[in-house]
Amino acid sequence: MAINDKTLNKEQTQKRILLATALSFAFFIAYDFLYLQPQQKAVELANKQNAQVVQQTTTTNATPAIIQNGAPAQNTTAQNSAPVTNNTGTQEVVSKITTNKNIIQIDNLGRISQVTLEGAQYIDANSKHINLFTATQLRPLEVRFADTNINNEAFKVNVTSSNNIVDATKEKQVVTLTQKLTNTTLTKILTFYPDGHYDVDVSSTNNAQFFITPGFRPDVLADMYADHGALLALNDGTLNIIEDEDMDRSVELIGINVASAFDRYYATVLYNYDVSMAISVMKDANDSPNMFIHAKDGIKLHGYAGPKEFKTLTALDERLSSVIEYGWFTFIAKPMFTMLQYIHDYVGNWGWTIVITTILIKLVLFPLSHKGMVSMNRLKDLAPKVKALQEKYGDDKQKASMHMMELYKKEGANPMGGCLPILLQIPVFFAIYRVLLNAIELKGSEWIFWINDLAEMDPYFVLPILMGITMFLQQKITPNTMTDPMQQKMFQLLPVVFTFFFLWFPAGLTLYWFINNLFTIGQQYYVNVIFENARVERHNKHLEEKKHNKK
Amino acid sequence: MTHKSGNKYTVKNLILLLIKFYQKYLTILSFGSCRYHPTCSSYAKMQFEHNNIFKAFYFSIIRILKCNPLFDGGFDYVKVKCPTEDQINLKFTKIKVKYWKVPVDNNYCLILQHNTTWDK
Numbered sequence: 001m002a003i004n005d006k007t008l009n010k011e012q013t014q015k016r017i018l019l020a021t022a023l024s025f026a027f028f029i030a031y032d033f034l035y036l037q038p039q040q041k042a043v044e045l046a047n048k049q050n051a052q053v054v055q056q057t058t059t060t061n062a063t064p065a066i067i068q069n070g071a072p073a074q075n076t077t078a079q080n081s082a083p084v085t086n087n088t089g090t091q092e093v094v095s096k097i098t099t100n101k102n103i104i105q106i107d108n109l110g111r112i113s114q115v116t117l118e119g120a121q122y123i124d125a126n127s128k129h130i131n132l133f134t135a136t137q138l139r140p141l142e143v144r145f146a147d148t149n150i151n152n153e154a155f156k157v158n159v160t161s162s163n164n165i166v167d168a169t170k171e172k173q174v175v176t177l178t179q180k181l182t183n184t185t186l187t188k189i190l191t192f193y194p195d196g197h198y199d200v201d202v203s204s205t206n207n208a209q210f211f212i213t214p215g216f217r218p219d220v221l222a223d224m225y226a227d228h229g230a231l232l233a234l235n236d237g238t239l240n241i242i243e244d245e246d247m248d249r250s251v252e253l254i255g256i257n258v259a260s261a262f263d264r265y266y267a268t269v270l271y272n273y274d275v276s277m278a279i280s281v282m283k284d285a286n287d288s289p290n291m292f293i294h295a296k297d298g299i300k301l302h303g304y305a306g307p308k309e310f311k312t313l314t315a316l317d318e319r320l321s322s323v324i325e326y327g328w329f330t331f332i333a334k335p336m337f338t339m340l341q342y343i344h345d346y347v348g349n350w351g352w353t354i355v356i357t358t359i360l361i362k363l364v365l366f367p368l369s370h371k372g373m374v375s376m377n378r379l380k381d382l383a384p385k386v387k388a389l390q391e392k393y394g395d396d397k398q399k400a401s402m403h404m405m406e407l408y409k410k411e412g413a414n415p416m417g418g419c420l421p422i423l424l425q426i427p428v429f430f431a432i433y434r435v436l437l438n439a440i441e442l443k444g445s446e447w448i449f450w451i452n453d454l455a456e457m458d459p460y461f462v463l464p465i466l467m468g469i470t471m472f473l474q475q476k477i478t479p480n481t482m483t484d485p486m487q488q489k490m491f492q493l494l495p496v497v498f499t500f501f502f503l504w505f506p507a508g509l510t511l512y513w514f515i516n517n518l519f520t521i522g523q524q525y526y527v528n529v530i531f532e533n534a535r536v537e538r539h540n541k542h543l544e545e546k547k548h549n550k551k
Numbered sequence: 552m553t554h555k556s557g558n559k560y561t562v563k564n565l566i567l568l569l570i571k572f573y574q575k576y577l578t579i580l581s582f583g584s585c586r587y588h589p590t591c592s593s594y595a596k597m598q599f600e601h602n603n604i605f606k607a608f609y610f611s612i613i614r615i616l617k618c619n620p621l622f623d624g625g626f627d628y629v630k631v632k633c634p635t636e637d638q639i640n641l642k643f644t645k646i647k648v649k650y651w652k653v654p655v656d657n658n659y660c661l662i663l664q665h666n667t668t669w670d671k
Contacts, residue, residue: 367621368619398589401588402588402626405587405625408624409625414623416584417584418584418585419585420616420617423615
């Protein structure tokens with residue numbers, strides 16, 4: 001009796017632990033959904049308002065960057081996150097370049113002040129074309145001189161542009177920006193291509209040392225679900241990723257081919273695969289990275305500011321695909337994306353692409369899963385013996401498991417599916433998750449009926465609920481060895497917990513899991529039917545023999 | 552046999568902690584799927600407790616890779632070199648038995664978990 005009480009207590013505590021875990025997960029999801037996201041929006045709004053105020057009032061605060069140890073220093077006097085960019089007060093657009101992909105504006109200090117994306121899919125909530133940059137942040141192609149005096153002057157003197165309105169939709173166009181200062185003249189020769197990227201050849205006279213930046217990351221979609229910050233591709237093939245609000249000190253890096261500042265879907269990139277760059281990554285007021293490329297007195301680079309689309313980037317340079325990063329699971333997420341894109345080229349719809357990919361993965365794993373299901377079905381025949389064993393050794397799991405293994409050996413059937421098939425699911429799942437989160441290609445892509453964005457959650461929770469139902473059915477028709485009622489209850493609770501998790505997951509991911517379940521059920525049902533038929537046949541034969549013997 | 556009590560914060564201990572966490576909270580996701588005795592997680596735990604870290608990784612990964620319907624499964628215990636006589640530090644005091652090392656062939660021992668029912 002005492003033992004029974006003890007086990008009962010243990011069951012209850014375990015139940016409580018499970019419940020507590022589920023509840024805390026629920027809390028975090030709700031917290032994120034109801035509190036963090038609105039808060040983030042409020043901060044964004046406040047930033048925007050701040051920016052406007054700053055632009056009106058900071059004309060008196062003319063403190064440009066101070067250079068220490070040969071690296072461009074942060075503007076220390078700015079109380080807000082606004083760096084030197086606002087010192088000149090009003091901004092003037094000196095050049096406006098139209099390409100097939102975007103409209104690029106150059107301001108009176110020779111920086112790219114804005115890039116507006118032209119494609120139909122790049123529209124924000126107010127159906128306006130997406131602007132990549134915010135007014136308060138460091139802008140691409142801003143130059144800072146190593147000499148403080150020159151630097152101070154450079155933020156007061158306007159540049160002259162060779163062309164004001166440029167049409168680069170048909171062929172490449174060159175714009176020359178000149179900034180005449182007392183001791184040096186800075187010349188930026190920019191070549192804009194119809195595909196939206198550009199080349200920059202910048203040089204100074206009198207050996208005036210300077211730095212040039214790819215700018216602060218685009219600020220279109222930077223949330224906690226995917227990384228955002230700076231990515232540097234080194235010439236040894238490695239990547240150095242510096243996340244926003246995560247820098248404790250500024251760093252100097254050499255041997256860099258690509259400097260990219262990115263949010264979830266967009267990036268501003270300066271790259272050169274022929275000559276490696278040295279870069280100072282400065283920490284700004286929010287501990288976010290600002291990159292400055294050491295230009296000496298002249299440097300030639302290629303540049304791009306726009307969506308991180310695989311095809312667009314690889315068209316510029318095959319190696320630029322490294323700019324798209326999927327975090328830890330890149331090694332499996334990248335091949336996954338390649339496969340998805342390959343299928344998409346034939347199908348033309350991302351939803352169906354996911355369905356087909358799921359089926360393909362199931363087919364590849366079919367020999368493994370089929371064998372597993374067949375041997376699992378023999379469990380039904382063994383069930384009484386297994387139950388007897390578990391009752392006999394119920395207290396001692398080790399011993400029960402040992403005797404069970406002995407039984408399987410004797411019967412020549414091991415009904416378990418194995419740990420590997422279960423573990424294999426995890427990386428596949430995470431790879432799809434990361435691809436769905438990070439691939440701009442899936443942004444705004446629809447499937448059928450109510451699903452009009454596979455990268456967002458299902459607005460009516462239909463897919464998660466279908467996922468839960470199929471998971472429940474799958475459990476129902478799959479034989480298992482569970483006899484412990486506590487374990488059985490926990491097991492039955494799983495579909496509910498999973499449904500809850502999936503409520504806010506991207507619809508594409510839920511779609512994958514749902515289709516996966518659906519096919520598992522089909523496969524299991526098929527195996528079950530075959531076994532049931534075989535059993536009935538055996539039974540009939542047995543009856544017939546009996547009849548025969550009676551006669 | 553006592554364990555060397557070294558630094559508490561080692562990779563080995565971190566892994567043992569992860570296995571413990573898995574066994575406590577996550578086994579429900581993969582319940583009743585292991586084709587071996589002891590289960591993959593117990594096997595890995597014993598490997599990391601009794602072998603050096605590289606061997607432990609190697610054998611644990613091999614075990615998980617083999618735990619699928621294409622292999623027979625069954626009994627598969629952790630096998631280590633038996634302790635030599637000078638390694639055995641016999642103290643005739645009451646100890647709590649956790650594992651038994653059972654000699655099999657030329658100086659190798661299988662590690663068996665102590666069975667709680669034997670105490671009764």
